[in-house]
Amino acid sequence: MSVLIVTPELSLAEKVRALFLRQNSPLSGKSHEAIEGYETSLVALQKQESYEVIIIVSDNYTEELADFIDHVERQKKGPILMMTDSDDVRVRARSRKLRFILPRTSVDQDVFVSVLDALKEYHQLGQSVHQLEEVYRLSEQRFKDVADHFADWLWEVDKGMRVVFSSSRRRSMENVEHGTAFSKCFLPEEESRLLDNFSQLYKEPKPFQDEEYWSFDAYGSRQCWSLSGVPIFDKKGFIIGYRGVAKDISNEKASVDHLYFLSNNDALTGFYNRNRFVEELGRVSRSHIREGLDGAVLVLNLDRFKFVNDTYGYEVGDKLIVHAGQIIKSMVRSEDFVARVGADEFAIIMPNTTVESAEKIGKDYLRAISARDFTFGSGFIRCTARIGGVSLGLYGSTSDELLSRAHTALAEAKNRGSNTLCMYDSLELRQGDIAKRMELLNFVSNCLDQEQERVILYYQPIVSLNNVEKVEHYEVLVRLLDQNNDIVSPVKFIEIAEEYGLIAKLDRIVACRALDMLERWQEQGKDISLSINISGKTFADKDVIERITQHLSTKNLKQGSAIFELTETSALKDITRARRVIAGLKEHGALLALDDCGVGYSSLDYIRQLDLDFIKIDGSFIRDLHRNKEDEAFVRALRDVARKLQIQTVAEMVEDSETVGFLKRIGIDFAQGYHFAMPAAELPEEFDEIRKKALN
Template identity: 30%
Template structure:
């Protein structure tokens, strides 16, 4: 016999097919709760006295859980905690004693949707269970529809992407893809070669796009690309073709446009992009672009024409960005770029094939002209066997990140040299220059330690040199590296001392052993009273601090004698010895010049 709802409520108000799970300590065949639910009109009722069994019976179709405060194996709080870990759990109606339900609102476990006071009343039970079950089913239906809508949206996006790809368009911006653009450019080259009207070509790069992407986030960056793409389409018009080559690099073909007309349209595009304003976390970000302009050239071909526009955009970016630049073969920046690429390739080859060489310049003790120190200087072996000084390749090495490999090569070669010469010049010491980026290399210190262990060279035979400019660029890192190298037993020299405005103040920060007085104070020392005053002051400071001094760029006997008179410890320069692969005798013999 089908249960009938209470006579006091309408039959349509009771959700008779609601699936109810009753979890009560009194569960059993003669459970009054089960009988009451059936009298309310609910036919699909399961019941148990144990929380674990109830959780095992739980399925996606369960509409409502009626829960006692205390079960045979756990309390209501533990049951609700376990239930919360299930995906989309059904609502819980907690049955409380009447006194607890009427008093101050109790702290309810998570997941409890309503409270039913005991003893349960038939009408109230029927209504609350029905309402909770309807809400549960509405939520399930809404969730199902959301999933269907998401699936439909994904399918529409997939189909749109498929259509765009078939048309050769980028799926994000709707612009033509690189492949489609290159095909159009090939056709343009053929047309120009056959005598058609001129065709303009431009390449656009967004300035500081990495920073913009970090500030705007992924969605904000995509929105920016959409807006730029819309401006490109508008500027291309019916006679042009706009494409997204890669990331923030765009390109456009303009049929029938002379170089001057292409430049004008590129400038209009630049101004339109500059009007874009984006908000990132309450902060306004301006947008700008570097645009390169070139003409489609039949002789240069498609690849060459595109490369010209890209190089022009590169020059625009080097000159500060937010500008249009027309390609010129004699642009200084392009010549620098070619030289940079050539030098970079040469450096990589040298690192792979031991294409560097050390030369040694003597550092002479002024008091007795003893030669027991040399500065190891690196040279790059050129394509024709010539030795290139650091000034011709260090800047490129720093920009390409190869400087760390070169630092380690120089140190390794210098220590190997000390090992080879130990049998005849066991007291000879080397000064080794560290680049300004050396302190950024976490592998440098372990490399030095390993090299000293492998060769057995005493650390005190090595003095590392760092320029004052590089040292003060990161005082904290310099201080830490100096301390670690001195702990090994190595010495440290501050090169180009006096060249900076704060030279003396940094002597307090850095525990160096030697000050190398900058050559600008030494070149004209014999004839410049101001240089003489400054050099004497540097020597006095060094002596007071217990540091040795070396004078660089010593060019004549008069200068050497003055330095000895001032108390400078060592001299270095062409007068006492030029850089060479050969070493001098242990004591120098000089002739007056």
């Protein structure tokens, strides 16, 4: 490369050219070329790829000069040094961002040489920056091309949960742009769960894997995404976002839509079922309390439903339920949430509604039901109902508390007669209820203080249906003893124990005593295993779980003979904690079972995330299994999931031999229920006699 000197007249450049010709000059012998005229110079530029330096010498800023500068910069022919004695040219050159400008006639050789060296370094630096920018552009384009053709969806969000990057080929919604709220990529009902999960991740940054969220695809079909991600930190170590990959696992869940309906909806009416209602009630209650909104829950009970079933048969009873459901459906507001929560009960969540409005709407329901007779065959039944209701937030925050209050109000409505509505805000109702509950609370407290005499363990057999198991399995249940030495069922005291924080103490007493009994029986040579229940509130109590785990560690038990049953709702509320608790118990030889399995859609999604040994299929799916195709389909689906994960299945509430035969035919491993034995304080003398009921 060489130096090109461009000037409109060669005489203007004599001083510059002399610097290159002077003997003993640092520039002596430097290749250079001086050309007169801008057009001629452009021709020279075409012949040479680039110059080390292009020196323009001129005292007039003309249009030809401006065009020449544009061409040099556009074609990147080399760095420009402007030499002029004209202030006008100097000003115009600076406005063109030319950084190197020297006088034409009074330039010092040393200064000139230094400027040339600086100009070359500056140019080389610019070229390096340009090369780096090009490398970055190519890398960015390469990543975008790969991401846009990647089989999965690549995403990145900032700390405000806004989309920073989203690959275009596979994603949960169309037009996901920079700044889109990440939660809007998924179903509305997933929003609070996703935001809660990420809120916790921002508090305790860590990678996560296989969190599943649902969306709609471009055609309106449900789509399931398995998200994995890692935190992003700035230079100071502060978290600024998350990035990761989402895998479309919809094909793996081809039948999930149907299973979702079966596990969340009542097959007879199409309304949501009790378990889905409980989930929704908890969510609505929390949001109303947080935002200070009014709301209400109504529980509607049909009169004489048992009489209809006993007199006219179950088919007529089912049609009566459908009849009442259609009336409710025709009147319900779009924002309300309706469920069938019992054989003859419906429940309605009424967001953003005052107590007065809820009462008025409830009375409209009663009038509509009583105004439309239910006809069947040649007969008819005049329908009536009663309603109990409660205001959200005023008399409880959890689903259990609110439903308990609504049922208390419903009981009062039943006392007052047909077509009656009673809200849980009556002074007399509350005072009467509080007195009864305080009496029951004192009773439970006294029993726990005198646990050796008044807390009684009962045992119910769990029987193998395949004649492989020789171990005697039992579930540990609890009863309390009153002042007259009469046995008190848990139906009467579990709710009060949970409401007033006594359930964890009760669970600890039962678990520790059961482990003691198990060790004693094994020392006597009995081959026994016990299933011990851990309630949701106990599961959330770190101290109690640690005490139970510590007590387990002191026992000399056969591997796998102690089985702890976690309820589905408690285990799935915090998957990370559930895994930690399960690992701690398994470290000391225990096995784990998921109780009441199937009552929520979450079971199907998350069973594989927990290290389980058993799933206990909720009795609501077992009672009418051989008569109800929807229940059969759901139980078979749970069996398939369990088999793939090598988890054994237990059917609860088995009450007849017909159900036993059906369970055996579809491949369920164990069964439990009144058909085999009632719970008892003593172990049966002949477990083989109980086994025979599973083999005949």
